[in-house]
Amino acid sequence: MNNIIKQLKRGAKNTRLSSVEKTEMKSALLGYVKAHPASQEVLAARGILSPFVPRRNKRTLSFIVAASLLVGSSVSFAAEGSLPGDILYPVKVGVNEPVLGAVAITPAAKAAWNITLVERRLVEVEKLAVSQNVSSEVQQAAATNLAKYTHDAEERLETVEDDNDGDEAINNTVALSDVLTTHEQILSDIHSKIMKVTVATPETKVATTSITMVATTTPAQIEHNEHVQSVEVTIQNIRTSIKHIDVKNEELKKKFYKEEATSTTPVVAPASVSHTEVPVANTALPVRVHADEHNAVIENHHEHVVATSTTPVVSDTNNSAPAIVAPEVHNETHTTSTSTESRHRDSSHTENTRTASSTSERD
């Protein structure tokens, strides 16, 4: 009986793909792989390397986590300098940062901690930008991380705002904006430095001008270009975030440090309003502005100021009376459309009453 088995095993040992077959199959597979690449999100998720996601080398990972707990601070300390793609990076993000962040209890403290986290991500991006031989997906991961943490920081700001802690919220926006601006500057410096580097080709070893796209398209050059591009994209994202946060800052200032309402100061100056000036009494609430061909319509939560001629339904059916927040302000509209004017006048006889009418959602 063993004879059979032995025969089988002998036959098995000698059965394999010829080297030609093997390479052919490999190139066929590579073609398929290139035709169906992994998405950026998937690659970024791998870069984050969360210890809570089971990994192929999870034995290595759980050893590191356990060891860091046992050994105490030395691994954590070593992990502090790690970057996305490093083995110790999960320790930094999964162990160190939660521990350090656990100290923050109040929403304000948490928001400050979030900003610190954003700063850490920024530093990582910068370190990667200046180092050589960084694979593109590690850079991508760092950039995605940064975006994620910036987003978290912004969300955290909302929480502080909801707490009605105006001072803290404004401090936080300022702090976040500062951090982002400082590092945007640093990254721009880095970017202009690396742009000047051309990768030496075998033929010409001359480092030329600041043109990034050289005629040669060696793999090294392509990689370098991708590297530079990644930095550019990150800088753009940071600038966008800064704008966003500055806008938020302005909003917060107005919300918590509002002036007394005046009849001639619109809270938001609609850029698209051509010939109407509509005084708005309500300054405590955000104001949404629509522009259409004939009129500017300003809608807010508690009052209707103007109804457009194109949608007559709004003020008539939904509001028996428009609510006015500041009693001393009379809703005077200077629209040129007479139809709306009359409609408005009809309903404005109750101008001094406040109704918690719900406005209809338009568009």
Added chain:
Amino acid sequence: MKPNAIEQEFLKAYDQFSDAIFRHCVFRISDREKAKDIAQGSFVRLWDYMSQGKEIDNMRAFLYRIANNLIIDEYRKRKDDSLDRMRDEEGFDIGFEPRNIIETKDEHARALVLLDALPEKYREALVMRHVDGLSVKDIARLTKETENVISVRIHRAIEKLKSLAEETQQHE
């Protein structure tokens, strides 16, 4: 473009396991070209899985499972009488000329022909155990059977092979 991390892992898996998977397919299907197709198909499926970012704990077992599923599909595609072979208790029709065995001195080809005569489930267990070197436990997990069933199948497979070999030898 430089291959990214997932691509590199995938290619590493190919280098490591392509021969083993191909070998498994050959001993299950007895058709070299078809075996190549199935082996390649296994790696295509592997890529589909990996490119979604899903993690794989045991690459080897995973590949064997994919290959096994593809082979089972292949058998289903073949003529109906092949399906009968998939059932354990079913007796089998030798369906080959003993003379062919004698003429084929090549041990390997002989083994393949003999294996072809086995019921599919026996063959599956036998190949996994003695060609691929998988443990009974691994085979049981792969095929979603109990270890006992696998052991029985392996034993019966060997018995059948023995009697087959004896039969062919009788005609020498």
